[in-house]
Amino acid sequence: MSQAAFVDALARSVRRWCAGATGIRAAAQLSGGASQETWSFVIERPDGDIAAILRRSPPGYGSVSGRAAGLDVEAELMRLAYEAGVPSPQVLHVLTEADALGAGFVMRRVDGETIPRKILRDDEFADARPKLARQIGTILAGLHGIDSAALPPLRTISSTEEIGLLRDDYRSMGWPRPVFELALRWLSQNDPGVSKAVTLVHGDFRHGNLIIGADGVRAVLDWELAHRGDPMEDLGWICVNSWRFGEIDKPVGGLGSREDMFAGYEAAGGTVDPDRVKFWEVMGTLRWGIMCCGMMQRFRQGPDHSMERAMIGRRSSETEIDLLRLLAPRS
Amino acid sequence: MQDEPRPDELIKAVADFLRDQIAPQISGHAAFKLRVGINALDLVTRQLTLSADSDAEELASLKTLLGKDGTLVDLNSDLAERIASGAVDLSTPGVKDHLWRTTLAKLAVDQPNYASYRREMEQK
CATH class of the missing domain: 3.30.200.20 (Phosphorylase Kinase; domain 1)
Structure with missing residues (x-):
């Protein structure tokens, strides 16, 4: 057409x-x-x-x-x-x-900003920034609270299945990464099993999929990876270091503390399990690392022979240092 | 034997030219693409400069750790398998230190400005 x-x-x-x-x-x-x-x-x-x-x-x-x-x-x-x-x-x-x-x-159309570096650094967002971690908690509690019976058909995915999917993805690339193996081993040994609460999970709640204005979060976008599962998955994913864009001491998207997010989540009626959040943060870090490796595969095999794809492939090592900081801190 | 200048010197000269002479003249999406391209050239320069030493260190460390000879890919595959099976873990002498040193060597080439890397280098 x-x-x-x-x-x-x-x-x-x-x-x-x-x-x-x-x-x-x-x-x-x-x-x-x-x-x-x-x-x-x-x-x-x-x-x-x-x-x-x-x-x-x-x-x-x-x-x-x-x-x-x-x-x-x-x-x-x-x-x-x-x-x-x-x-x-x-x-x-x-x-x-x-x-x-x-x-x-x-x-x-919702007006606002999605580019992380602007949201994290520009004056326009200075008043909003300290409030965003808590607001993110409130929003996540709201979306996890959506009546399960009202949901359209969605796949249900457990932590155990997700570990298996990541392992298959990683192994299919045929490139050895001892740090990823360490993470897979840790995930299997620390798998919390089926969650008591199984809710709607957004699946990709992070910078880029949030429209933010001077007044805070204006819209949550991109439900492409939505599924049913452990609600703590969304809280862990937003804490992955790759979404902090340099503000590494502010785990929630480079904006604020886990405690602020948890407080917002609980004030809005949610229940936080910090151990599960940590588990999903490790899972998310590995997942992003494997996605970077996938970019390298597509660069080499696919029609999109772009520099961007190639360079994202070289970002998988960022997740390796973050996995070591999570699982094998030096100090 | 190939003559001089070395590849890293040539690539650095091209990257510097693009950064200093061309980048200020363009804008928009092309400027973004150019920045990605310059970053790629800088990465290649770092790899050409740093990886011979870091690969040699990694190979020596893998040989000691695994008690066998082989290429970098073979020995990394072997280490990966031993971690997967649980034969080797963070309590195995030398493993944690090996993983840290090899990972820092990767970051030194891939993303030396990555905040986690900078933090670890400050604390070293």
Whole structure:
């Protein structure tokens, strides 16, 4: 489909479901590979324009990975999160066959920043920063509190299964990493087993997927890796050192302390298990390291022969030093 | 024998040219890509300068630890397997120190500005 035909189809779709809409303008692709695209556009209406975002898989493309929840499920989760008071973009429309645009959804655009270095350093966010760790705790408690019965079909994944998946991913690359083996061994020996609470887990709650403004977190994005599991997984993942962007003494995304996040979580009705959080932080550190190795594989084998991919491959050693700091501190 | 200048000297000259002469002239996505490219060249320079010594140290350490001879990849695979099976762990004499030294040697090439690495080097 040419860009002009795509824009026409999007305008036709919008006129069907958006009351008063006369058309669209300023359609621009923000990101995307072959299987998934993000577009920004403006819905024109006499009562006031709406800034909108489309996420879609073009017709003929399925899910990007075996772990992906699917765009329909993502839309449903965003709707549930919005209703539960979790900062989320309002979902305006889920694509149907009549739209002829593939699978996906349209949401309201939320203004704000996602680039970690700006959020961690710019003056604009100075007032928000000290409050963000606690707010993240509050938000996570809110999304973990979403009624299980209301959830769309999601895979359930336990810590034991996750260890196995990571081990398979790592071994399939055929490159020995004694530190990763040490981490896998530690994870198996410290596997807390099935959690008493099994809830919705966002699965990728970190910088890049949070829109932040001077007033705090405005939206949680990207539910692609959502699943059912141990809620402590999300608390551990946000503490992975790779998401601190240099602010290594502030474990929660380089913003604040675990204690602040835990306090926000418990004040909002959640129960924290710090040992499980630590377990998931180790798991998350290893997971990001293996993902970096995967980038190197795709650089070498795939069509995307980019410098960025290649250089991300060289970031796996960052997770090795972080794993050693977690599991074998020198002092 | 190849003549001089050495590869690390050539690559450093190119990286310095891109950084000092070209980078100030461009902006936007191309500037971002150029920065990634310069970072890659700097990494290669560090590897060419540092890895002969660190690889030799790592190989010697692996031979002592495992009590056998072999290439770096073979011996690292062997160490990985022994850790996976539990035959070797952090309480095995020399293992923790070996893992730390080899990891720091990787970071010295890959990301010497990584905050965890800088912290460990300060505390050394």
